[in-house]
Amino acid sequence: MKLHINTPLIESLSVGKGLNGKVWLKLENCQPCGSFKARGVGYACHQHVINGAKKLVTSSGGNAGLAVAYAGRVLNIPVTVVVPTTTKISAINLIKEQGAEVVIKGDAWDEAHQYGLQLTEKDGGYIHPFDDPLLWEGHSTLIDEVIETGIKPDAVVLSVGGGGLLSGIVKGLRKNKLFDVPVIAVETDGASSLAASMNAGKLVSVSQIMSVASSLGAKKVSQHAFELTNTHPIYSHIVTDKQAIKACSQFLNEHRYLVEPACGASLAAVYDSRVILKEKSNILIVVCGGVGINTEQLKEWSRSLGV
Incomplete structure (x- = not known):
């Protein structure tokens, strides 16, 4: 019995503006419970x-x-x-x-x-919210669906909290023999536990979470997610809360979808045309969704952050 739906995969000219390749949005915000x-x-x-x-x-x-x-x-x-x-x-x-x-x-x-x-x-x-092989298996189906459309991504951009989505996407890439496809692992400044571990060369915790992207608020990623950084091309990228909120607003205006800051982080990384993506042909963004936002909250964050 499958409890998730096959979500839309659409090309975005606006998010991909400034890049040479195509940007594909996997709209996990359309899942019945609002997220991947x-x-x-x-x-x-x-x-x-x-x-x-x-x-x-x-x-x-x-x-x-x-x-x-x-x-x-x-x-x-x-x-x-x-x-x-x-x-x-x-x-x-x-x-x-x-x-x-x-x-x-x-x-x-x-x-x-x-x-x-x-x-x-x-x-x-x-x-467990993120540290369970059963979760990773379920999340891996996202890549299966993308491949079934005939599109093979040569870069995947996603947000990282505890590392469950990262673990599932890497599992999906390997399942489909895409061993060399890089993953851009995006976090917000103040909730960057994966980046902290990668910089330390070992699994570490951050002392506290200081970001509006509460869905990324794991003080320590799973051991498995950290180990993947040594066996798969995973690149850490950090954006500010302001960039994430700006991306949420921009995405709402361009695609009529309201997503939370944790998702805005990944969008911000591509809106800002990260250098590693410049020469990629098919860039996949996991629009992870999230229900921790409404229009009033977005306005409040925008005001407080000066967006």
Whole structure:
């Protein structure tokens, strides 16, 4: 049973302006739960149910939590989502709307995560937001869909939080024998845990998250995501919050889609015509989507950042 949909792949003349090649947008914002999480989370939830899980538990106040809640509703299985106290009431309401129970615990995701593990009983399944091979397998289907259209990307641009999407995309590239296709891993300044680890040459944590791109707010990426930087051509790129918000506004005006700052980060990297992309023929951007934004929030961020 597939819980995600095959999303549109469209060429963007506006995002690709200034580049020599074509820019392709994989519109994961069109997934039923609003983000790419539908792929990996949906696959993981289904596998747990096949293996006998009677309940699903996760820890996320954002897109992963909503995706598990959505999957639970479709699979007709109870879901508990543990969120930290910093979670917006709008996100909590969206999760509850899917029929999931919401438990508020801890001041940060790490605390919610530990409590979620404690809540998971023997007949339950715990869905990690980003660090799980089942997630990576589900996310890899994005590349399968692109290849099925006849387009072979020679660069992929995506945003990195905990590294689940990065791990899935690399898995998809390798599955399709695209071993040398570089991945531009984009983070915002203030939420750049992958860049910190790559600079240190080992897996490290950042002390705190200081970015409006809350969906990128993992203090440490998964061990697997970091290890991939040594075995696949992955290039770190950091944009500012201002660049990410500007990209969100520009994308809304040009394509009529509202995406959150975590997604705006990847768009900003291409809008700014990163040098490594200049000679690429087919650039794939994962428009990861995200529900942590509305028009009023975008206006507020734009005002505060001077966009």
